[in-house]
Structure formats: C-alpha cells, structure tokens
Amino acid sequence: MRETWSDRQTWSVDALVRRYRCRAFGPNAFDPDMIDKVGPAETEVQKIVPGRELPGGLLPFRDPRGWHETPLYLPQQGTLVFGDGLTERAGSLRVWMSPTHEERALPDLRAMLDLPFERVIISHGEPVHDREAFQQALERPPWPASSLHIAAWRGDLEQVRKLVEGGADPTARSEPDEPYGNSDLTPLEWAVNASRLQSEPTHDDVIVYLKSVMKAKGMA
Structure with a gap:
C-alpha cells in the first residue's frame, strides 16, 4: 500500500503483482499523498477480513495495534508473519508501542500462543525469530516507549x-x-x-x- 523504494513512483502492490502475476490482498488503506502524487493503483486489492481464511490456508488476524497491519498465520510453514507489530532491537524481539498496548496488543498477541507456530517473521530488524523469542517479547516493555x-x-x-x-x-x-x-x-x-x-x-x-x-x- 506504499510506494516502492526503487523509484518512489510505483505502488509496491502493483510492482508485486507484475512480478509474481498474483492476486493482491490487503487493507485497501492507500496513502492519500501517494495517490495525489502518482495516481490510483492499477491493482484491485481484495480486502482481508480477520478470521476469514485466505488462499493457501493463511489465517489473518486483526492488527494488535489497531491500525492497518494484518498478522498472518501460515499453518503449513508453522509461521506467524507481522508488519510493524513487532520489531527487533539489540538482538531482542519487541512489541512495537501502541496507545492500547495493555488493553489490546498484548491480549491479541498472547492469544496467538494457542497456535502451533515455530517461527515468527517480522519486517524491521533481524527477520526470523523462534517461538521462545515471541514469548519473551510479550514480557518486555513495548518499543520504543510505553x-x-x-x-x-x-x-x-x-x-x-x-x-x-x-x-x-x-x-x-x-x-x-x-x-x-x-x-x-x-x-x-x-x-x-x-x-x-x-x-x-x-x-x-x-x-x-x-x-x-x-x-x-x-x-x-
């Protein structure tokens, strides 16, 4: 839902679909400044609904921080995938801060421990972490502030x-x-x-x- 890093003139979702000839799923939350800059995206994005299974058996969850990021569970790979909900700092996995960290983020993340996942993939910092690192992240203060x-x-x-x-x-x-x-x-x-x-x-x-x-x- 953002511009590509290479030219800042192309929607990343368009670049992805052209490269892999795939369908696109997402929150349909396009940056209005980017729309003004380069126009609307070419790709029709099918809206992700938390709890509704996606092709390939992927299961989406609501964003723990209440924004437009959808954690995904990949059952065949035993993997959770996050956008900005988690980050890695100084070798430790951390939950990214949010206004409702205690009321929403932590309960949502703890509920994911019911899933038989073995690893976690994140977008910022060291990308791959194991289940134990995820559990430890839930016990640490949020990054970078409370x-x-x-x-x-x-x-x-x-x-x-x-x-x-x-x-x-x-x-x-x-x-x-x-x-x-x-x-x-x-x-x-x-x-x-x-x-x-x-x-x-x-x-x-x-x-x-x-x-x-x-x-x-x-x-x-």
Whole structure:
C-alpha cells in the first residue's frame, strides 16, 4: 500500500503483482499523498477480513495495534508473519508501542500462543525469530516507549490518569534509539515536547498532573 523504494513512483502492490502475476490482498488503506502524487493503483486489492481464511490456508488476524497491519498465520510453514507489530532491537524481539498496548496488543498477541507456530517473521530488524523469542517479547516493555508516553504525547488526561492509577511508571524513559526525537525521556517530557508543537495548550492538564505525580515520587 506504499510506494516502492526503487523509484518512489510505483505502488509496491502493483510492482508485486507484475512480478509474481498474483492476486493482491490487503487493507485497501492507500496513502492519500501517494495517490495525489502518482495516481490510483492499477491493482484491485481484495480486502482481508480477520478470521476469514485466505488462499493457501493463511489465517489473518486483526492488527494488535489497531491500525492497518494484518498478522498472518501460515499453518503449513508453522509461521506467524507481522508488519510493524513487532520489531527487533539489540538482538531482542519487541512489541512495537501502541496507545492500547495493555488493553489490546498484548491480549491479541498472547492469544496467538494457542497456535502451533515455530517461527515468527517480522519486517524491521533481524527477520526470523523462534517461538521462545515471541514469548519473551510479550514480557518486555513495548518499543520504543510505553502507553503512558503515548497518552502524554496526545494530551489524553483521562488515559494518563488511568494508566498511572493502574501502575504505569511515570519515571520510565523512552528508549535511547527512539526515532522521532524523543529519546531517553519521561512521559512528562514527552507531553512538554508535544505542547511545544501545538498551537493550543492541549497538554497543560497532563503536564500539571504528571508534575504532581513526579513530585510525589521525589522526581520533580
């Protein structure tokens, strides 16, 4: 559903279909900026429906992060395939952060342990991992930051309160290799940075609340 890396002028789904003379299945979530740039895709993409078997016996699941990425189970190969739901960092498999990591991503991923898969293939980092690495990933913090970081960035006071009261650590820091300019920062610092990018003071309540929490912990 994106442009190819080679020329930035061709839909990747069109390049794939031309090369392999295959049908295309996906979420039909084309980048509107790309449509404006090169026009609509040539390929008719058949919509993937989670739980509805695909040709070859592949079984799709809903995206654990709630976006447009569909994990697939390949029973003949005993393999799970992910888009951006998982990543590899410093030799460890990690779950990519999302606003509903605890409520949605982890339960969905844990449910996949009922499948008799032996390996996991991902799109970012070392591509192939085993079942044990997948299990260990579910016990690690999400990469590159927590749900509390995301809620603070969005200025979602209700979710920030809910997470803190549920035990989320307000002193936790984002990973040093966080790719968007917010490395090694607390949720409070994420909220402050986000407020600097906003024309309206939508993060003030979150900042005040997190400062009070940090003060209570002797951190501010």
